[in-house]
Amino acid sequence: MPHLAIDNLNADYGATPILRDVDLSVERGEIVAIIGPSGSGKSTLLRVLTGLLKPRSGRVEIAGEVVNYTSAAALRKVRDRFAIVFQQYNLFQNMTALRNVTIAPTIVKKRNAAEVEREARALLEKVGLSHRIDAYPDEMSGGQQQRVAIARALALKPEILLLDEVTSALDPELVAEVLDTIRTLASEGMTMLIVSHEMAFVREVATKVVFMADGRIVEVGPPAQIFDAPQTERCAEFVRRILRH
Amino acid sequence: MAALIEEAGRFYSYYNLIYLGKAFLFTILLSFAGCGIGFVLGAGLAVMRHPRIVSFAPLRWFALLYVELFRRIPFLVLLMVVFFAFQLAGADVTMFTVAATTVALSASAFSAENVRAGLESIHPNQWDAAEAMNMGGLTALRRVVLPQSWRVIIPPSMTYSVGLVKATSIASQIGVLELTYAAKILNQKGFSAALCFGTILVLYFCLCYPLNLFATSLEKRLAPSRNR
Ligand SMILES: Nc1ncnc2c1ncn2[C@@H]1O[C@H](COP(=O)(O)OP(=O)(O)OP(=O)(O)O)[C@@H](O)[C@H]1O
Ligand SMILES: [Mg+2]
Numbered sequence: 485m486p487h488l489a490i491d492n493l494n495a496d497y498g499a500t501p502i503l504r505d506v507d508l509s510v511e512r513g514e515i516v517a518i519i520g521p522s523g524s525g526k527s528t529l530l531r532v533l534t535g536l537l538k539p540r541s542g543r544v545e546i547a548g549e550v551v552n553y554t555s556a557a558a559l560r561k562v563r564d565r566f567a568i569v570f571q572q573y574n575l576f577q578n579m580t581a582l583r584n585v586t587i588a589p590t591i592v593k594k595r596n597a598a599e600v601e602r603e604a605r606a607l608l609e610k611v612g613l614s615h616r617i618d619a620y621p622d623e624m625s626g627g628q629q630q631r632v633a634i635a636r637a638l639a640l641k642p643e644i645l646l647l648d649e650v651t652s653a654l655d656p657e658l659v660a661e662v663l664d665t666i667r668t669l670a671s672e673g674m675t676m677l678i679v680s681h682e683m684a685f686v687r688e689v690a691t692k693v694v695f696m697a698d699g700r701i702v703e704v705g706p707p708a709q710i711f712d713a714p715q716t717e718r719c720a721e722f723v724r725r726i727l728r729h
Numbered sequence: 730m731a732a733l734i735e736e737a738g739r740f741y742s743y744y745n746l747i748y749l750g751k752a753f754l755f756t757i758l759l760s761f762a763g764c765g766i767g768f769v770l771g772a773g774l775a776v777m778r779h780p781r782i783v784s785f786a787p788l789r790w791f792a793l794l795y796v797e798l799f800r801r802i803p804f805l806v807l808l809m810v811v812f813f814a815f816q817l818a819g820a821d822v823t824m825f826t827v828a829a830t831t832v833a834l835s836a837s838a839f840s841a842e843n844v845r846a847g848l849e850s851i852h853p854n855q856w857d858a859a860e861a862m863n864m865g866g867l868t869a870l871r872r873v874v875l876p877q878s879w880r881v882i883i884p885p886s887m888t889y890s891v892g893l894v895k896a897t898s899i900a901s902q903i904g905v906l907e908l909t910y911a912a913k914i915l916n917q918k919g920f921s922a923a924l925c926f927g928t929i930l931v932l933y934f935c936l937c938y939p940l941n942l943f944a945t946s947l948e949k950r951l952a953p954s955r956n957r
Binding site: 531534536560563564566567568570572574575576577578579587588591592640 | 861
């Protein structure tokens with residue numbers, strides 16, 4: 485049984501259709517990379533999965549359970565299983581790095597504060613930020629904010645981690661760090677959907693690459709297929725373009 | 730001039746000073762109680778109007794209607810409406826209560842707008858992050874959005890409050906003992922208008938100027954910490 489099954493998903497912003505007939509199946513522990521031109525709906529797909537945008541039609545199943553996005557109670561259960569790192573990080577501007585990481589586990593999950601803080605410090609150290617734990621988001625660089633956002637998501641201990649362009653603002657050493665973290669998590673059975681155009685990164689970690697264009701999934705395959713032998717003209721052209729950069 | 734000084738001796742009698750002091754106190758009470766209650770009501774209305782907190786649309790429409798209505802009624806007219814509403818309801822209340830209710834109603838509508846503007850100044854991605862972590866609307870408001878909104882909410886609220894102190898003078902129209910009413914009464918008793926109104930002018934200034942200073946210092950303190 486797939487860990488995450490997306491079936492014929494459609495979603496709109498107002499009257500504009502954004503996601504069209506999206507089908508995707510993800511096994512437990514898989515790392516799925518999502519690539520595609522700007523505006524193709526990658527972020528929107530992640531928003532729909534976490535219930536921030538209601539789908540118009542279609543079905544999402546987690547471990548065989550159909551997700552009901554219209555019920556508040558069901559939505560709470562789903563959100564417990566997902567954690568998302570937003571493209572714009574979306575850190576709480578009024579909180580330090582440490583507080584950003586500890587707030588949800590303490591306030592929402594009502595876990596022991598001391599234990600949560602210990603874990604949070606460890607996570608922030610893992611992403612190379614132990615010296616910045618008391619900094620506010622507007623005092624940190626983009627890459628630093630992004631790493632806080634990653635630590636914040638991991639502190640929630642999600643089953644499925646959604647990462648939106650997480651490597652774009654990181655320098656090469658940190659990409660290696662984050663990559664390591666991601667691989668470890670995957671080996672522990674965490675499932676991941678990662679929007680990333682970092683070719684080396686995707687080749688290295690992804691078990692499957694999804695190419696999206698105009699709100700549709702155009703091609704799905706292992707990294708070798710997508711990057712070296714794409715089956716569709718759309719995908720081939722996109723890959724050629726990003727490889728040139 | 731000499732006559733004025735001679736009159737001042739009689740004007741600032743023990744009895745008149747007590748009377749003015751009481752009036753001053755009532756002006757302060759009327760302003761602060763009205764503003765305080767009004768602000769709390771207004772904040773509630775702003776929260777009710779916020780689609781990320783309240784999903785029940787009729788509640789949002791009610792808040793919208795309330796705010797738009799009460800913001801547009803002149804203070805004096807509202808005072809009369811409240812006065813007659815209490816009479817119609819057969820409630821035996823003091824004129825002070827009528828005036829305080831009017832101030833609170835008026836302040837609630839304006840505060841609601843100030844608070845709404847503050848909440849809307851916060852980027853929606855803050856709500857998104859909170860929501861994705863399963864924080865409820867009110868928790869997100871209290872922990873994330875409101876702490877960032879104060880710097881937008883407070884300056885106009887302070888300015889408005891100072892304006893309201895001045896507007897309470899209208900309560901003299903229904904015979905509430907506050908500064909303006911006291912001046913009118915003393916004037917009718919034969920004291921010169923220069924002394925009566927000159928005195929309350931100084932008292933209004935003594936009340937409003939520190940408030941203005943406080944507002945300015947608060948604004949300065951809020952400004953550098955842009956987001957906190
Ligand atoms: N809040 C919104 N309201 C209306 N339209 C939106 C909104 N957010 C995104 N869109 C539109 O939805 C489409 C998909 O956007 P989305 O952010 O999912 O793209 P993306 O693939 O993540 O792009 P990028 O690589 O630039 O991040 C775009 O055409 C965008 O203009
Ligand atoms: Mg995006």
